[in-house]
Amino acid sequence: MNRSTSGKWWLYGLLSIAVVIVSAPFLWMVVGSFKTTPELRRNPPTWLPEHATLDNYTQLFARLDFGTYFFNSTVVAVVVTAGNLLFCSMLGYALAMLDFRGKKALFGVVMATLLIPGVVTFVPLFVLVANAGLVDTLPGLMLPFLAAPFGVFLMRQFILGLPRDLLDAGRVDGAGELRIFARIFLPLCGPALATLGILTFLGSWNNFLWPLVVAQTEDTYTLPVALALYSKGQNSTNYGLLLAGATVVVMPVLLVFLAFQRRVIEGIATTGIK
Secondary structure, rough: OOHHHHHHHHHHHHHHHHHHHHHHHHHHHHHHHOOOOOHOOOOOOOOOOOOOOOOHHHHHHOOEEEEEEEHHHHHHHHHHHHHHHHHHHHHHHHHOOOOOHHHHHHHHHHHHHHHOOOOOOHHHHHHHHOOOOOOOOOOHHHHHHOOOOHHHHHHHHHHHHOOOOOHHHHOOOOOOOOHHHHHHHHHHHHHHHHHHHHHHHHHHHHOOOHHHHHHHOOOHOHHHHHHHHHHHHHOOHHHHHHHHHHHHHHHHHHHHHHHHHHHHHHHHHHHOOO
């Protein structure tokens, strides 16, 4: 065995270990959702369920108004994702291709916001939403997240890699800036848009802290909030119900990622720091 082959086996071995470490919690969640509560509390724990049961899923759909919570999560995630795709791509295009006064300062502000933890702005953001009368409403869950600095940075970096001659050609043909953006540049941003879309959808779908504070009645609960609240009994947490709910919550995101994974990988690979 030559050195090159030996090096590949070491690489494959490390990657296999990494896959096991990353996938083990997910597999434990799925397998645990078919276990009874006594088996989940057993020490030492069992890997495979001794008596597989669907009681956790039956109880999940019986106790929760699943349709309402799923609808709320879907609406919030879709609107937030669409807002980021539109506004982040527009601002990224302006910062990449247009020349205007204060352009560098504006990009500096965008980069500076990436350094600020979300917890720091949580209370001021809630005060703004409360003063606008949007507490316990779906718009209150969506509006603060319609544009994110990371999305602006991602789209700017991708658009910088596109030929500037396309902009000049569009202007020569008499097209306006909005038409150049919508008809020329936006169709070329498919990989970056797919990357931004899946990351935004994932973050919005799994968002827990903001909906927990803003959504104060069951009519506006999202799935993560409803799952966390209804999995707690009088004395302890129902881990079987919690694992079943977590599996249901994860599945839509997993399906979306599998559908767009090639575009996501292409977008990450082609978006460099310029």
